[in-house]
Amino acid sequence: MVCFFCALVAVAVCVGTELHWRSLGYEPGIIDSKLLWAEQRDQVDARDSRTPLVILGASRIEFSIDMDILEAVLPRYRPVMLAINGHYPLAVLRDLAEDEDFNGVVLCDIDARGLSAHYFDMQQPYVDYHRKQWTPSWRVHRRALDLWQSTAVIANPDFGLLPTLLRWSGGRANPWKSHIRFHRDRSADIDFQRVDTAAATQAFVDGFKRRLQSDPPPSPEQWLAGLAEVGNWVEQIKRRGGEVIFYDTPTSGKLREYADEAFPPSLYWERLSATIHAPALRYTEISALEDIPLADGSHLDFRNKSEYTHALVDALADRGWVQR
Amino acid sequence: MQFDSFTFLAFFALVLAGYNALRDWGARKWLLLVASYVFYSAWNPPFLLLLLGSTTLDWLVARRIDAAEDPRRRKLWVIATLLINLGVLGYFKYSQFLLDNFAAALASAGINYAPPAFDIVLPIGISFYTFHSLSYCIDIYRRRFKPTASWRDYALYVGFFPQLVAGPITRFTQMREQIETPRSTTSAGLGMGLALLILGLFEKIVLADSVFAPIANAYFDAPGTADSAAAWTGVLAFSGQIFCDFAGYSSCALGSALALGFVLPTNFRNPYAAVGFSDFWRRWHISLSSWLRDYLYISLGGNRGGEWRTLRNLMLTMLIGGLWHGAAWTFVIWGGLHGFYLVLERTVRAHLWPARWNNAVLRFAYAIITLLGVCTAWAWFRATDVSQGWQIMLSLFDLHAAATGIGQLGPSQLTVLVTFSLLVLVHALFRNSGPIPWFSRLPAPLLGLLLGLMTAMIVLSPGDNHAFIYFQF
Structure with missing residues (x-):
């Protein structure tokens, strides 16, 4: 009797809530987290005949690479997405350098600003989580959570009981219908048809300007001095037979203007390969990449991911940095 | 594995099914022991060896203590087990703390x-299973009971998964x-066990x-930027x-044990309705x-040897x-503060508190x-270091700013206060009762409705899983 009433009430409340959110047009989706990242970090060490191709960086590469296409056109490699939205990646590069078993290829999406020593530790909390808290138990939990998040809107914390009550009591609007959709492999799609791209572009440009004001660029000499440490990490990976490819992903419009003004390529990016003995690729060197539209000046629509992935692989393969 | 994870739900369902499918009691106990070790290994498999080693050693030592007739020999064995157990605990938990303080002492001497x-x-649960083992060996030494001849039974006592990592x-x-x-x-045990499990998950996940x-973390991450009202919140x-x-953890432990037919002791009895600090400690983490x-x-x-000795003890x-x-001065201050409360209370009760009051x-x-005394002491428990603790104390006692x-x-802060x-209020209303x-x-129907609403609130409170606070101890 108790079980019956308990199940009845729980199911009725949860299903009713789920239907309410769905009636408002919300959809379930995977939510990126440290657990999901840690699950992919394990993939770096997975034992198969393929070489791990680890993708580091932030949103530009995380939302641009089609992982299925990458795996299909580079069958010798096992692509792993470790880029993290909004975080420069050098802490994870350091983690891979310290991993004695790692001898794969790293494709590191980074711009001159991200190579400033100030940003080296941005992704460190993810590394710490993987090293200190990630356990077999959480691995199983995360697998089940993937399934739950793919099935139910109410698995998203934004639709949780307390956030909803606080929104209602404060007269605030329902959650934003996200235009970003994550996959289990942590790559993601942006659907720019669902957003005001002009406003998104302006927000990006304004945010970038604000960050430049609050955190002005280091002098080229300071910047170069900080790279010595990065060079050591690259050497550690190369000594084990691995490789690191630095890749400055495309930007356009005002964002590109401001970035080039703050970090003139001749003073920053172009001096990278003189300091670090690793291949470096800038989007301006590949016309096929430059031709792909960037809806907000920084990211591409998911409909262009296939074209982008092919163009990037062509560029890497043509230079002999990866083998088809 | 944590009680508030999908992993535990699957694990518990499998254990429950397997346990009831077996007829032989010995086989059931082996199943529970293996399940307990799987539960423990889900955190850090190599530390299972430490648990196994500690269990086996204490089981053997306890038999030696019991077999020895010579009191000096018995004492030697019990000292040996104390040194080994506390040595292992000290190495994992306190070595860095001791070394850092040694360095600080040297620095003060130039x-x-x-x-x-x-x-x-730190191996998870080490403080808890060490205390299990110590109580067993000390009780054998005190001749409270005879040791068990079965390694499996002793291992199950120490390692039984509901209470292995954070008690009771x-x-x-x-x-x-x-x-x-x-x-x-x-059916009664399973029903009550699941009800306690739901209550525990509600306390942990929802509350x-x-x-x-979120409010506690936001405040303790940057207490310097908050005013007195925010500090109290x-x-x-x-x-x-x-x-x-x-x-919440203890309710889950009691509930999962009860579903398997075991009764664990109550660990909390509405402590925030305590009248006095000795009453608080009869209600908070009772097993510790x-x-x-x-x-x-x-x-x-104890209280033998006069008032001063009692207060010192x-x-x-x-x-x-x-x-x-934990290995930090903030925990020592927290303990010291409670010690001060207890000493003060005992003195006042003995000399100043007439019965008619x-x-x-x-x-x-x-x-x-x-x-208020208990909550103020919690600030030290949570503070990252002594200077942060003082900073919080100063904020708390700026009463004008608080008002x-x-x-x-x-x-969100008002929600916390409410x-x-x-x-x-719930603690006060059920002061001398418990959930069972x-x-x-x-x-x-009313219990079903209540538990159903709790379950729904658990499901509707997704978010980052936080490790149980007491796992770090």
Whole structure:
């Protein structure tokens, strides 16, 4: 009797809530987290005949690479997405350098600003989580959570009981219908048809300007001095037979203007390969990449991911940095 | 694995099914032991070896203690097990702390010494299973009972998964009969066990993690930027969080054990309705406070030897109890503060508190004083270091700023204050009761409705899983 009433009430409340959110047009989706990242970090060490191709960086590469296409056109490699939205990646590069078993290829999406020593530790909390808290138990939990998040809107914390009550009591609007959709492999799609791209572009440009004001660029000499440490990490990976490819992903419009003004390529990016003995690729060197539209000046629509992935692989393969 | 994970739900369902599918009691116990070790290994598999080693050693030593006739030999064996157990605990938990303080002492003498960073990973639950083992060996030494001849039974007593990593710290006398007598899942036990599991998950996921933790974390991450009202809100949020987190864990432990036919001792009895600090310690983490009383306070002499010795023993017990929680001076201060409360209370009761003062108004006032004293002490428990602790104390006692700042609290902070007040009210209403008798009295549809709503709220409170706070101890 108790079980019956308990199940009845729980199911009725949860299903009713789920239907309410769905009636408002919300959809379930995977939510990126440290657990999901840690699950992919394990993939770096997975034992198969393929070489791990680890993708580091932030949103530009995380939302641009089609992982299925990458795996299909580079069958010798096992692509792993470790880029993290909004975080420069050098802490994870350091983690891979310290991993004695790692001898794969790293494709590191980074711009001159991200190579400033100030940003080296941005992704460190993810590394710490993987090293200190990630356990077999959480691995199983995360697998089940993937399934739950793919099935139910109410698995998203934004639709949780307390956030909803606080929104209602404060007269605030329902959650934003996200235009970003994550996959289990942590790559993601942006659907720019669902957003005001002009406003998104302006927000990006304004945010970038604000960050430049609050955190002005280091002098080229300071910047170069900080790279010595990065060079050591690259050497550690190369000594084990691995490789690191630095890749400055495309930007356009005002964002590109401001970035080039703050970090003139001749003073920053172009001096990278003189300091670090690793291949470096800038989007301006590949016309096929430059031709792909960037809806907000920084990211591409998911409909262009296939074209982008092919163009990037062509560029890497043509230079002999990866083998088809 | 954590109780609030999908992994545990799958694990528990499998264990429950397997346990009831087996007929032989010995086989069932082996299943529970293997399941307990799987449960433990899900965190850090290599540390299972430490648990196995510690279990086996203490089982053997206890038999030696019992077999020895010569009192000096018995004493040697018990000292040996104390040294080994506390040595292992000390290495994992306190070596860095001791080294850092040694370096600080040298620095104050003008000698520069940089201690190596050990970066030791603390085996989960080590403080708890060490206390299980110690109580067993000390009780054998005190000839309270004969040791068990079965390694499996002893290993199950130490390693039984519901209580393995964060208690309750059971005594062998509480578990022996349950382990030696065949038992199985009953419909009443399963129903009450699942009800306790739901209550525990509600306390942990809905209250501790969703309501209290965000405000507590935000405050303790940057206490310098908050005013007095925000400081009180942060401290009360942590007070709510630590109770709901730990009592939630204990409810889950009791519930999962009950579903398997085992009864674990109650670990919390509405502590925020305590009238006085000694009353608080009879209600908070009861299995630890009774352990400290029986094996530390009494070993130090207890209340034998006069008033001053009694007060000294009280203070020492609380200081060591504080240090048991973690290798930091903030925990020592927390323990010291509680020691001070207990000493003061005992002195006032003995000399200044006439019996006729024991009326309802005074009791209510003293309950409020107790609650405020306990919550203030929690600030030290949660502070990252001593300077942060002082900073918080100064904020808390700026009462003018507290009064003016209340109007500026946001909806999340107000939610914390309302929820904490409700929590205290519930403790006061059910002061001398617990969830089991209360659940038993409710009509089935009403209990079903209540548990159904709790389950729905659990499902509707997704978010980051927070490790149970007491796992770090």
